[in-house]
Amino acid sequence: MTREQIRNDLISLLKEAREDWDDSAAITDETGLFLDLGFESIDAVGLGSALEQHFGKVLPFPEFMSRAKEEDLSDITVGRLLDFLEVNLAPATGGKLAHEA
Amino acid sequence: MKPEVILFGLDGATYTVMNDLIQHGVMPHLERFMREGVRAKMVSTVPPLTPPAWSTLVTGRSPGHHGILGFVQYADAQSMSVQLVNSRMLKAETIWSMVNRHGKRAGSLNFVGHQPAPKIDGWVIPGWVSWRWMKQLSHPPGIIEMLKSDLPGFDLKRLALDFDEEKKAIVGAVMDDYTSWIVPHIEREQQWFNVLCHMMEREPAELVGVVFDGVDKLQHLLWSSLDPALAKPESEEYVRIRGQVWEYFRSVDEILGETVRRWGDQATILICSDHGFTGSWEILYLNTWLEHNGFLTWKPNIANAPDGSTELDDFDLFLPFVPETTKAFVLNSSSNGIFIHVKGKRGDWGIQPEQYESFRKELTHALLTRCADPETGEPLIKRVHTREEIFDGPHMENAPDLTVTLRDHGFVSTRRTNTVYAKREIPMGTHHPDGILIARGRGIRRNRSIDRVSIMDVAPTALYAMHLPVPADLQGRVVKELYTPQYMAEHPIVWGSKAMLGPAPTLPPDAPEEDVEVLEKMKALGYLE
Numbered sequence: 139m140t141r142e143q144i145r146n147d148l149i150s151l152l153k154e155a156r157e158d159w160d161d162s163a164a165i166t167d168e169t170g171l172f173l174d175l176g177f178e179s180i181d182a183v184g185l186g187s188a189l190e191q192h193f194g195k196v197l198p199f200p201e202f203m204s205r206a207k208e209e210d211l212s213d214i215t216v217g218r219l220l221d222f223l224e225v226n227l228a229p230a231t232g233g234k235l236a237h238e239a
Numbered sequence: 240m241k242p243e244v245i246l247f248g249l250d251g252a253t254y255t256v257m258n259d260l261i262q263h264g265v266m267p268h269l270e271r272f273m274r275e276g277v278r279a280k281m282v283s284t285v286p287p288l289t290p291p292a293w294s295t296l297v298t299g300r301s302p303g304h305h306g307i308l309g310f311v312q313y314a315d316a317q318s319m320s321v322q323l324v325n326s327r328m329l330k331a332e333t334i335w336s337m338v339n340r341h342g343k344r345a346g347s348l349n350f351v352g353h354q355p356a357p358k359i360d361g362w363v364i365p366g367w368v369s370w371r372w373m374k375q376l377s378h379p380p381g382i383i384e385m386l387k388s389d390l391p392g393f394d395l396k397r398l399a400l401d402f403d404e405e406k407k408a409i410v411g412a413v414m415d416d417y418t419s420w421i422v423p424h425i426e427r428e429q430q431w432f433n434v435l436c437h438m439m440e441r442e443p444a445e446l447v448g449v450v451f452d453g454v455d456k457l458q459h460l461l462w463s464s465l466d467p468a469l470a471k472p473e474s475e476e477y478v479r480i481r482g483q484v485w486e487y488f489r490s491v492d493e494i495l496g497e498t499v500r501r502w503g504d505q506a507t508i509l510i511c512s513d514h515g516f517t518g519s520w521e522i523l524y525l526n527t528w529l530e531h532n533g534f535l536t537w538k539p540n541i542a543n544a545p546d547g548s549t550e551l552d553d554f555d556l557f558l559p560f561v562p563e564t565t566k567a568f569v570l571n572s573s574s575n576g577i578f579i580h581v582k583g584k585r586g587d588w589g590i591q592p593e594q595y596e597s598f599r600k601e602l603t604h605a606l607l608t609r610c611a612d613p614e615t616g617e618p619l620i621k622r623v624h625t626r627e628e629i630f631d632g633p634h635m636e637n638a639p640d641l642t643v644t645l646r647d648h649g650f651v652s653t654r655r656t657n658t659v660y661a662k663r664e665i666p667m668g669t670h671h672p673d674g675i676l677i678a679r680g681r682g683i684r685r686n687r688s689i690d691r692v693s694i695m696d697v698a699p700t701a702l703y704a705m706h707l708p709v710p711a712d713l714q715g716r717v718v719k720e721l722y723t724p725q726y727m728a729e730h731p732i733v734w735g736s737k738a739m740l741g742p743a744p745t746l747p748p749d750a751p752e753e754d755v756e757v758l759e760k761m762k763a764l765g766y767l768e
Binding site: 154156181184186187198199200201204208 | 314319320321322323325327354355368369371372374375376402558
């Protein structure tokens with residue numbers, strides 16, 4: 139999949155999940171999952187499962203989240219998540235994290 | 240089509256509370272149900288914890304075999320990544336899939352560890368999922384939209400667990416008025432029951448299971464209002480709060496009554512809990528104890544929690560230990576499990592592999608002899624289990640190296656504090672191994688109490704009640720004592736081929752041939768139970 143296709147899928151997934159949410163902020167690569175979209179930690183768990191479900195592939199999402207925590211990031215942006223997906227949905231990456239690839 | 244078996248799950252239900260509620264006339268339908276059926280204490284997993292226990296109940300296998308070990312666990316035996324349990328971690332076949340293999344449909348509502356929902360022939364709305372993701376993680380696709388459009392009053396936000404509110408139950412929040420906290424639980428249980436009734440009309444299934452988990456939450460927070468041993472009937476405040484708590488149990492009882500009215504003439508109904516409950520009076524800060532005894536080093540930026548902190552975990556912390564100098568640590572509170580750092584396993588630090596056995600014995604000895612009540616000197620830890628004892632099976636390597644049972648059955652705290660021990664001002668409810676099983680249905684005796692059964696026995700017993708072959712490799716057994724001798728004679732147990740292993744979320748293949756005759760012979764020769 140191209141980055142653009144993944145972006146479209148990811149944004150569709152987030153929009154679909156947000157149908158019942160209370161705000162309607164536009165989603166861009168700079169959008170933060172927690173600060174802008176109002177995610178709670180349990181939502182990150184749901185997102186990981188939903189991504190696997192949607193893309194039909196087991197993803198090292200817990201590692202991705204753990205690394206973000208380790209780096210003490212204030213938020214995870216859609217763009218960073220996109221980096222992660224792009225690397226891990228490519229067939230030959232061996233499951234490396236985006237910034238390791 | 241009417242259901243043949245209903246698993247009526249009451250998360251954390253215990254006879255300590257249920258018998259008292261019956262005596263006070265709060266649960267008349269349960270009282271009648273008991274008279275019309277058989278009851279037993281049902282022994283949970285070790286530790287008695289919701290995800291491994293419900294997973295055992297629906298697979299007939301122990302945690303070391305099905306792979307669900309706690310609320311959170313390492314992704315695998317080499318990983319340092321920790322994640323909330325999900326259906327991909329469940330490595331044993333569920334009862335939903337087993338009945339599918341025989342052409343019967345299943346419906347599963349609010350079971351933990353079922354997200355993303357396995358693609359069974361039937362329907363699954365998983366528990367422990369944020370309402371925001373319920374739509375994507377349920378099965379079949381479109382089920383949530385269908386409920387929204389077809390089921391009057393359906394409200395996804397009321398159906399799903401509110402994690403901020405549930406946290407109050409574990410922390411032991413004190414409120415002037417508990418009504419505003421209890422009412423949403425009453426509404427949630429009604430939502431799940433409404434979904435069950437609607438799905439049974441629209442997409443009926445022969446096997447259905449539903450978990451009502453407010454029982455657990457109310458018992459955690461309001462144990463002192465529920466344990467008859469702590470009753471203070473002379474206290475106006477006690478009676479007022481108890482009245483609020485009883486409203487919840489009245490509503491659950493109404494749901495049970497309606498369940499029996501709708502389906503009880505044909506279905507076998509198994510009321511079951513994943514574990515029991517008791518009161519916890521103290522807090523052991525086990526990571527702090529490990530630090531004080533030279534097994535653990537905190538990272539310098541980890542601040543002390545306030546003295547007497549009832550918040551058992553700080554989920555915002557990622558690996559709060561210095562790995563190079565930490566030999567053992569507790570990952571999260573509820574599993575009460577201690578992991579030992581072994582060099583080369585999850586990183587290049589820890590004790591040498593050849594030191595493992597001697598180190599584990601040394602730590603076990605220290606836990607049992609030096610972890611003591613500061614006032615009386617009595618041990619705080621009743622038992623230390625090795626993983627071989629309680630997690631035997633293909634997933635043992637991912638389990639804690641040691642698991643402790645505290646003298647009051649409480650959960651340990653993982654937090655950094657000044658002291659290793661604190662007394663609670665008000666007792667909290669905590670999990671106890673003895674849960675409940677109450678069975679009512681065709682061939683089941685009436686008004687009987689039988690000896691303890693195992694939580695592993697529910698799946699094979701449910702299959703037997705559906706006249707289906709019981710996979711010969713399940714670790715549980717059919718609870719024959721539930722049934723009259725005549726019924727057992729007329730309906731012998733049929734043993735089936737092995738349960739399927741591997742990840743759950745695949746559509747089951749066609750049912751394999753049952754080599755019943757061979758298995759019956761093996762059983763007669765004592766090779767199988």
